[in-house]
Amino acid sequence: MGHLDVDGRMASSGTFTVLSYNILSEAYASNDLYNYCPSWALSWPYRRQNLLREIVAYRADIICLQEVQSDHFDEFFSPELDKHGYYGLYKRKTNEVYSGNTNTIDGCATFFRRDRFSHVKKYEVEFNKAAQSLTEATIPTTQKKTALNRLVKDNVALIVVLEAKVNNQPFDNNAGKRQLLCVANTHVNVPQDLKDVKLWQVHTLLKGLEKIAASADIPMLVCGDFNSVPGSAPHALLAMGKVDPSHPDLVVDPLNILRPHSKLVHQLPLVIAYSSFARTVGLGYEQHKRRLDGGSNEPLFTNVTRDFIGTLDYIFYTADSLVVESLLELLDEESLRKDTALPSPEWSSDHIALLAEFRCCKNKSRR
Structure with missing residues (x-):
């Protein structure tokens, strides 16, 4: 899994990298769900070391992780990432998973390199609270209980505002002007049949x-x-800024x-x-483009299990202020399928990591 154009980057090159995983x-x-993966490779002591090794090797300036259990973040x-120069922020999901043990609740973790950024502000989005407010304001009394059962899901988003450090600016900076960057990290884990709830959560995040x-x-x-494939309503809202009223979702x-x-x-x-x-045209890029979907220009997949292969993970950026310099080369399906699917002894998640290198450009006026 190699970089395109990233390995030679210098800290002073005016760029920064972001990992989402x-x-x-x-x-x-569970062994039942991933019974094609050897139990030793599915064990947490093995996976955590393998994941850490992979994450550290990317040398990203900002790391957005999903499905991080609260005990795994703390312990x-x-x-471990502190030893590599990262500071971490965490937002746990709002409900207890399975056993009722608060340690096993997962959430979103965002890390950044302390030598490049400082933490300015953190916003926590709890979709449960937004659902309760929506129900209170718009749903008739007779439907409130039904509405809450449908709308209240324990997903969260963690929004972090960072400031680039003056001596190590990853931006083309105007003298004396603070350079801020806002990074949103979320896991929209909603059952596939609740298409309305999933779209509403994404819309709520974007409005924030x-x-x-x-x-x-x-x-x-x-x-x-x-948890939304290219072409779905949440993807359309994110990528196009609107949803066609005739969209089947x-x-x-x-x-x-x-x-x-x-x-x-x-x-x-x-x-x-x-x-x-x-x-982009050129040698090396053609092979990379074969791993993109021709219609959506998204990776052909970011999640590979025995029963599903498709794209659920994304990095979006504001094009009036950032440009992409390079991306992590995508894996090909053949190399993943040699172990049936993900996770495997080599790759310790059922998702693949996405990594992009950005440069800050002169901000065009935003409407």
């Missing part, structure tokens, strides 16, 4: 990011596992939370990081 929490890594990832954008002219990254809306459909918009100029390669 769903690492598969121990609570979900392993935070202290719009408020941050309105208060400061700030480059933004939106990373994570959205909108048929599922028993509580009318998506109406009017004209409200399903946002003004952030978000672009898919991997789509930039669809416009």
